Amino acid sequence: MTFGTPKYDDNGDIDNAIIYCSGSLGDFSGINKILPLTESGDAFDADKYFFICMSALGSPGSCSPSSTDLKNKFPKYSLVDVVNFQKQFLSEKFAIKHVLGLIGNSMGGFVGLTQAIEYPDFQDFVICGVSSYKVAGHDYILSKFVDEIITSDPDYAKGEMTYSLVRTLRLACLAEFNFGLSKEALRAMTNEELSADFETFGNEMLETDIYDLKYCNESCMNFNVEGNLDKITAKVLIISCKQDPHFPPELDGIPMSEMIENSKLLIMDSELGHLCFNELETISDELKEFMEEFGDS
Template identity: 25%
Template sequence: MPRKLTAEQEAMKVEKFELGDFNLECGAQTQDWFLLYRCIGDPKSPAILKPTCFGGTIRGSDVPVGVEHAITPEKYYIIFVGMFGGGESSSPSNTNVPFNGGNFPPISLADQVNAQKKLCEFLGIKKLFAVAGFSMGACQAFQWGVQYPDYMDFIIAVCGSARCSPHNYVFLEGPKNALLADAKFKGGHYSADALPQLGTKGFARAYSGWGFSATWHRELKFLDLGYKDIDDYLAQVWDGGLGTTAGTDYTSSDANDLLCLTRTWQTANVANIAPYDGDFEAAMKAIKARALVMPCTTDQYFEVEAGEIEVSLMNPGIGTFKPIVSIWGHQAGAGSNPTDTKFFNNAAAELFAEAEKKA
């Protein structure tokens, strides 16, 4: 998934982990798939895994990470890992026959987590301190908690959910079908010299109204970001590929990559693995890691009520429901503004202090 990288991002050291023989939940068998990842901090420090969000990159971060934040490389070994389908790790846009382009198989959250577990083992990590993620990264954090309940002490799920709600599914149908309507898409078998660019632009525009809340728009917060009016904001951020505060770049993204991620998102449900086989309540009760669940009160993707329900289904003492009260909608969890970032840092620091008291 092409991105406009800064000189600083270009200079970052990025690693490639070859997965070797790797079986997907759908039954497909792969031999040459890989994960791209980046690490900061001391490998001897407690390890925090930070999966990417939809359209995110390992060269940036959505969840606040850095020396000025609670998740700091001064105390933790932080591993940024790219999702399958995100254009960095194995994706339709960079995979060889027989899984190239439109032939790319469906990817589940369980596939993402199984691959990441292999990476952690390769890095010699016997147990993670935490899995922290925003949006689809939060979905992966929930999946980690269910799939490998003894492998981490904490999960932090920011503006994400343990399953895709019916409303969330319907929202995604809009951008998806805007892309599919481009005649150049050809069922995913388009050529490099005839890309479905109207489709990817349509995807971005269909997506544009959902990232921030109605109140954010009514209060003209896009003016505070330096845009002269709403049309300038739409043209530069969504048409121009600047994306959101999470670093997403839809208009220059590969169409098949976008559809791969959308399909993973729409089918997300932590209970879609054995032994739960769809029993969501049983899957949530399987979580043993302390869970910090932080939806935003105005998020249009992952409703705040879903996070409250998810925590209520966990065993007593496991989950903490701490909503971000903000008009910044979904982007409240992605370092979009100082107030919400401070709220995240305080909540994460409070959570991690529990481990320090026990040490």
């Protein structure tokens, strides 16, 4: 998905592209999270920037276990592979050699940091939202738990969906339910409301391919760029959320901001928790201030 206004340098190359990187198994529509801030004069003014969002390697609709029908024979991939896949796409489809910046939430933040490390000169800025520099502690255990649920089913090795695997997929997805909304938002709901939402979430996630989930979860589970953050030369805006159950600021955003030179930390206050990118308009002034440096390409 693209929108906005491409601008070109003297060589005829697009020089105002901003890439949006969606969260785990998200597709190109993830960029809709910034649409409220794309009007004239807003932080992501569509008259100033050209936005591109692709379905990442491993995500449904892109090259993935489900779309290739390779299922459990699909090659394992890392976040570096995801970055290289994206760079190749940008080069082949848009002849883009350099982007103005990247915006990523959750796993998309992993992608943004990885690209800034692997290719320091490829972007001027990175906005890394509700994300981290490594998967560790409680978040690592959650990933291990999801992996254990999936691989413990003997039918996983068959490479085809069975009744047992459908049930296993639902359980693996439900393990994530408690890590979206904030603890405060969940506590404000009645048990009846929670039960209904829990049931609905499990049913909706049955549309996920269990092999896509397994491979994506594994690529994130092994993510750790702590030792390479000093390679980042782009300006970095780190957006954390005080109520994020996945990546709380004190464990992720704050230490990351201390390790990345030329970075700025912004902590949101949102009961949406890990899903706070759905209300970026609450920090529109801060985002506009950060983007002012990058408005005149």
